[in-house]
Amino acid sequence: MLSLLTALLMTATTPAPAPEWRTPFEASTGNTTATYAECLAYYQKLAAAYPAQLSLREAGPTDCGQPIHEVVLTANPAASPARRPVVFIQNGIHPGEPEGIDASMMLARDLLQDKKLRPLLEGLTIVLVPVYNVDGMLNRNATTRANQNGPAEYGFRGNARHLDLNRDYVKQDSRNARTFAALFQKWRPEVFVETHTSNGADYQYTMTLIPTQHNKLAPALGGYLQQELLPALYQGMEKKKWPMTPYVNPIGETPETGIVAFPDLGRYSTGYAALFNSIGFMPETHMLKAYPPRVRSTYDFLLTVLETVRRQAPQLLAARSAADQQLQQQSAFPLGWQLDESQVETFQFKGYEAGYKPSEVSGLPRLYYDRSKPFTRPVKYFNTYRPVMALKPPLAYLIPQAWGEVIENLQRNGVKLRRLDKGLTGPAETYYIEDFKTSPRPFEGHYLHSAIQLETRSQKQETAPAGDYLAVLGEQGPARRYLVEALEPQSPDSFFAWGFFDSILQQKEHFSDYVFEDLAAEVLRQQPVLRQQLEEKQKADPAFAKDAEAQLNWVYRRSPYYESGHNRYPVLRWQGAVE
Template sequence: MAQKTPYELSGKKETATYAEAISYYEKLAKSNPQAKLLTYGTTDFGKPLHLLVLSKDKIFDPATIRKSNKRILLINNGIHPGEPEGIDASMMLARDLLHADQLPKDVVICIIPVYNIDGSFNRTGTSRANQNGPIAYGFRGNSKNLDLNRDFIKTDSRNSATFQLIFNTWQPEIFVDTHTSNGADYQYVMTLIPTQKDKLNPILADYLTQTLVPDLYKGMEQKGYPMIPYVNSIEETPDAGITGFIDLPRYSTGYTTLHNTIGFMPETHMLKAYDLRVDATYKLLQTYIDLVERDAKLIGENKRKADDLVANQKAFGLEWKLNRSEVDSLPFKGFEAGEKPSTVSGQERLFYDRNKPYTKSIKEWNKFDASITVQKPIAYIIPKAWDRVIALLKLNNVVLKELKSDGKIKVESYYIGDFKTGTRPYEGHYLHSAVKVISTQQDLQYYAGDYVVYVNQPTNRYIVETLEPQATDSFFNWNFFDSILDMKEHFSAYVFEDTATELLKNNPALKAKLDAKKASDPNFAKDGSAQLDFVYKNSDYYEKTHNRYPVARLVNDVKLDLK
């Protein structure tokens, strides 16, 4: 008899704890040779991440699996442990596939039972105030109070580093990260966020939009769970329309996009009964498996083509904006919204009348355009001192070369001309944005052991979107390089006054530059300190590394002395 999950034993009212989930999978793997429970790395909670692998051929080595031309589907559960449907659905699905001997021939299924182990131990029944069950569940933040679905680039948590190890070891073609929604009320149990199509390589985007997503919708309709795109309303209710979700690289599916993996965030509706949400998740995961098995050969071909195209791609988008001029419509099953007096405040409040369901057409905006693009260099050069950056590039299967000897190299350098910084911390950082760079050609000194990253790799998207400072989720914007924004030397004004006098006397071009600045800026013309600082910063006394972004661009195809 197949083992029951804690969810089933509770009458479908409770979700499995971390200990229960791991114990369940250990027993499942022990009794089934087509299943293996692996452990990787560690987490901020001190426990490793588990990975259940289901393989019909009993092969559990990812390199061997890829050589045999099988697809890999990775399912991630419990990134937000208060949204636990995937935890319970995956346990039942793994058991049922094994028990009925129904594992797909051409797809290996990998399941992370609980990703945010830390948060799963912080268990209450109240932290998600708007959610209808289960009885108790985990907390969104991990033990560092980080939202792990904002941590895939900055990698402040050990959880993220270990996830990236798993992801880049197994290299799945399809990724699913299970969630529960917040927001408006409507009739659907399941909503769906696919990888933003406009950010994907066109071959992958075409398959996603023309085949995979439509067939997911058809499959779920047939299983009794019609779906709708994630209800990202432009106003308080969906009636005025919804927009697509831009999954930045900080998010799981935005991160997987950087590796040419098609990702999904299914979001069940918070107000539906928990058993319906689990059942819908179970059936959606089942549908993914069926479609990936059906299209296994095509998915593999698409991924290989996309990797080749990205390796040779010249221009890359760094920032994305919603195109409000392109709009579609879609049928939407909602509930009539209205207002009534609040029993708390006496003011008018929003409510949805479930006695008044409707189906009507609403608008959808889901076209995103690159607002900033960059031409890739031949390579980036990174001084070895920036070891955190180097470690993350290596973790993401980026090939790095090391300089063999000391020497000067002609490069394109960026100086950070301007940027904005949030006034409040976001996920432990004061995030930068609206970065402006000043580009200049320089001969810079490099040393043996400094790193060269050639931009001719399938991982080009990851390379460019982390190393170009204007990219929304660049390492610069996540404060990896903030020390360059500080001056380490300055001057005493009473001493530098005499030096500045000599500089202006001996450098007519500098004097003309100062005079032009005074003529164009009345406030500057009245500010003696600002004028003295201007002379200093336009002289050889000013440190050349201040505001100079340390990752340089090699734009001339020169032969470097590499190890």
């Protein structure tokens, strides 16, 4: 009887490789994924054998000290990326989900050796990151993916700093993310694919898919994604005998309750790609399926993406160009998104009946799926998001030179900054942080802020000293939207939300009650209106009226003695001339 791996390889659309070109996965019984050393050695072997079509180089560092590598596949490596669509495939962000690592090794070889696939090399520029989280891949084990059916050993989700890199695309705490940003900005791909394995419910599908949320793309690109690209990918996978479903993100405990499109914020790969008018995909194989079909379905998905993008190249390039033009003309930018539950689609979902039985651990009811009872039935799909708010950007942002980490992040992500060679004076808007909520526990090394409330103050004459940085909106090109979402505090993945400006939230100077009593009395004598406001608050708020310290602090915060920098967001919304 044929093994599952052998049967899958025999049904592949490409010829079986010669023994010397088999990957560690293909040479095994099907439950083995390549080690980091094996993966790198395989690409080095391909680069040596096919130097005209494949280049391999170190792209930059990771937190563990080992480099990230960049593989470029094309029939003409010297061609400009702008002349053909660029498809950027990244693997191993979570090395315990290694299907993409093994599938891409096979795919790179087949693109070079199978003449039927040569049109893909001629019509596309294919960029591969064989392993993104090198740190986690070197941390090989057999236990941390408790919910997953193979392979026998695999890497770890976190990197050397215990960061989940799929939450690091905007804040870029890791060296891995900084290397990625340089690569992404170098290529600015039309399509970005990052391979994953799912967690969650049980169902019949081997492959699920998270695309960039179409509402977050420019209309030209979002429309193309929904009307042309996604239907072709689903049809292509159906022809390859891998029916797909949208990523199973249920409203309730099981898929029958309805499925919600994944809310891909900028911290995730697909959300980050959208900031630059790139279409992102996260193919997520089902963790309970055996490893060989998970690898093969990933291979076929990547191949289907390449085939479809090449076939639809004119439409894709036209949509991307139109999206870039729309971005430059955009006068208001959404900050935050919420699901529109009034917009519902329905599709036929292939699942398993769910039930409950007593737990052998607790004795309480536990969920289970009965694979002897498959079903196909209509399931609601919620795939529309609406902006929570929209904001008109300023002419420019002015970033004080003191905030070096913010400046470096902006530059790394393609933002064009002018450094002032002399002081600049003019009108600007200043934000003051009125209120916010902070997560009680750290998330990826940060205490995230949310529900941010601002007071905006218009200043006729603000002065920025020489050495500060000006980011002019009209000069940003593809980074225009990224700049707005990074610097507007109310954006859910802004630098403020991630805590980059937390030092402004701490008061640095204080007062001694017995000393400030006399100063406060003098302030009230000189400002009768302030005295009247204090008395009105005393009448309206009995608790305040009984709290001497609160009243003294109230006067202090409205006096000249209170520090002007407390809660003052340091980035100015510049409204003056920019020469």
